[in-house]
Amino acid sequence: MTREELHAAAMALPGATMNVQWGDDHMYKVGGRIFAGADGGYASLSFKATDIAFEALTSSGRARPAPYMARAKWVTFDDLAALDSDEVRDWLKTSHQLVAGKLTKAQRKEIGLS
16 A cells, blocks of 8 residues: 555545644544554554454564554554555544544534534
8 A cells, every 4th residue: 555545545534634743653533533643654554453353463463563552452564565455444444433433422423423
């Protein structure tokens, strides 16, 4: 997946925004909460995964537990370019849903996720 494809896929999700923080990391958010992030060069990708996906991806070696966020079931892929675009779009959508699901009803309504 390319940088442009990742950015387009993340920003296509309802209420998604992107902020550059912690130096040059690109953080994709919904309702002010991060659902995915890439380093400044878009070499690596991290996102929140379901419990099952976290176990499958980390135990198979496809991804590694994300530093500082593994307890919250975040994974990191070190080579974005090697990932299948359709698969990443699905992971982003799921991550977005997981994070958006934790927003208050008022927050979800405000960004059109009622």
